[in-house]
Amino acid sequence: MLTVKTPDEALEVIRGSFCCIAGEENVPLDQAAGRVLCKDIYASEYVPGFDRSAVDGYAVRAADTFGCTDAIPAILEKQAGIEMGSGAEPLRPGCCAPIPTGGALPEGADAAVMQELAEDYGDGTVGITKPAAPGMNIIYRGDDVYPGKPVLKRGKVLSARHIGALAAMGMCEVPVYERIRVGIISTGDELVEVEKTPAAGQIRDVNTAMLAALCREMGCDTVEYGIVRDEEKLIGSMLDRALNECHMVLMSGGSSVGEKDAACRIMAARGEILFHGIAMKPGKPTILCKSGKKPVIGLPGHPGAAFLVSRLLLPQLLCSIGGREVRRYPVQARLAEPVSANHGRAQYTAVKLMDNGENVVAVPARGQSGLITNLAYSDGFFCIPRDTEGAAAGETVQVYLYDN
């Protein structure tokens, strides 16, 4: 009963099967970066809150400058200058007031004249040498936003510039989704902890540390359950514990037939198997299960494959259960060497990017099975669709960066 999906179908299954299970909370603005907005944000005030000058110069009534020239300047009486951060006394007809960039336009004024187009005669008058049009060099109240204007959408992952926008509107508390808590379980009799020296036939548990770092990069909290021996009872009870404590579980395991069957049985006993197998290379033996409202992913044991599958599925899963927007834009690069592909499976090829000054060049990582090599040297991957013969040298490929 292997229900193998293409990568796109797998994402579609996720979209159709899960709903948001993250709670909502308010966090202080200075802790909101990296969090996911849980409400649409509308402006509640005018920004700027007053008409401002966009230049250093003089606030004027435009009409008072009409017809002036270099030869026949408009002579205006100079009022008191406008101070930053203060209101200003109204501008009288026939007058001008020195104003700094960002200064509040006085009542009565409707334009600002650049300093370079004015001359202070030192006798209480100023000559303006070029007529000002009404509105010239003015940023009006509400030019940026006004009450009710939509500013940020629910699902937005807040970064510095959004923090800036929220600060400008005086939002000290930000409504965000609770961080998704991901449980991470590594299974396999061959695994030992990173700090141990592997004995004959043993390898280190790479997936726990790597997947935890990946989940944290994506804004999640993690609970690492460590290594569980390949016994159905032990794995099952660890999975129960993780499902109880977390929103989602990543379980990576060996890829031998017996182990795959066991992982599938363990998951099936706790929920619905949505698919068993993705037609991608690497990454085929991936299982997705829905236990209650929570996803459990059975990942391949090979760290390279586990990484790539996680990179593919997690953004959509975090969107579905955690409200986080999915937005990824590839970098276009020219392939340095031809890459052959198997028919019938989408092939994901790790590449290193290099900028040769003219183009971004993608150099395929050699040896699909190289664990450290692939992970350490590559910057991202591109996909050769199933039923395609491969990609030629010089071809433009769409590279999805890992760190993005």
Add this chain to the structure above:
Amino acid sequence: MLTVKTPDEALEVIRGSFCCIAGEENVPLDQAAGRVLCKDIYASEYVPGFDRSAVDGYAVRAADTFGCTDAIPAILEKQAGIEMGSGAEPLRPGCCAPIPTGGALPEGADAAVMQELAEDYGDGTVGITKPAAPGMNIIYRGDDVYPGKPVLKRGKVLSARHIGALAAMGMCEVPVYERIRVGIISTGDELVEVEKTPAAGQIRDVNTAMLAALCREMGCDTVEYGIVRDEEKLIGSMLDRALNECHMVLMSGGSSVGEKDAACRIMAARGEILFHGIAMKPGKPTILCKSGKKPVIGLPGHPGAAFLVSRLLLPQLLCSIGGREVRRYPVQARLAEPVSANHGRAQYTAVKLMDNGENVVAVPARGQSGLITNLAYSDGFFCIPRDTEGAAAGETVQVYLYDN
């Protein structure tokens, strides 16, 4: 003495003027993500540490299978199966041993035959129907890395896949640069704290929260010194304190002529002004000063300009003083609308990216002065070089994403 630089010249000045001032420390592997490697990392062991099977099947001596066919299989005696995580007893001539994917190849074996090409007769013998070549389906000890092989370079910003590579090599402690500590000072009489309601002529201090978030996104620690009134003595003593406590200081201030002059005087009294003005729009009134070995950046007060200038200069500064590699790849997008440009200054235009299914489309943010609008709605920027007339609709532009 305004020494205005182009953006490229400004980066060149940074490269030539600063050296690494970040200390070094060791952090546990699970805290190393996002940190910057301070040493080249070489493998110190073999990965994998033993010859492994790449398939589920049988370990064999290839010579024992030569000449076999579907019709005349090679009949081999079945030894005890190889368990994951254990060493194996040697393979005797004329024998085979069941082996799982990842299992240790027994001494004497030199190939693995896929299960699908073997039949277990149930009488202690197995028939192999296709000859195995020596080395077939074997991942050799050290195939991935071997002692002395360079794996990661100093300066690498560690992300999940690097954590994976380090875990595979058993590195529990990772040598990294100390986080760069950035002091943030906002100056201006018009500024009030975010939580306050601005009175006439006042605006909220956006830069403190925004720049702090930006620095933290780039792996820095921050010290926020808040708002300082426009008095040279106050600003000077706050800058002294920040220089004392931090590796670098970002000071954003008003853009009126008087304020700019004051900022420049204050910095000049504490170090060397490397440039005063960048020929870019927005962002012209930017000052870079070197005080001892520490950079002080005088940023424009307008948050949109302060953000863009920081996004441009910080990566190179963090490279120079913090050892962090600079690597940015643009996303190619088609411009949705024409953008006009001023001659004589590189113009940075904020754009929102949209994927129309065929192409990534860049929609310019309207209104350069829109603070919230530009920051909240745009995903990145592209640059129109100085002395260029602008960019046409449909033109391909290189968009540098903010969140990257």
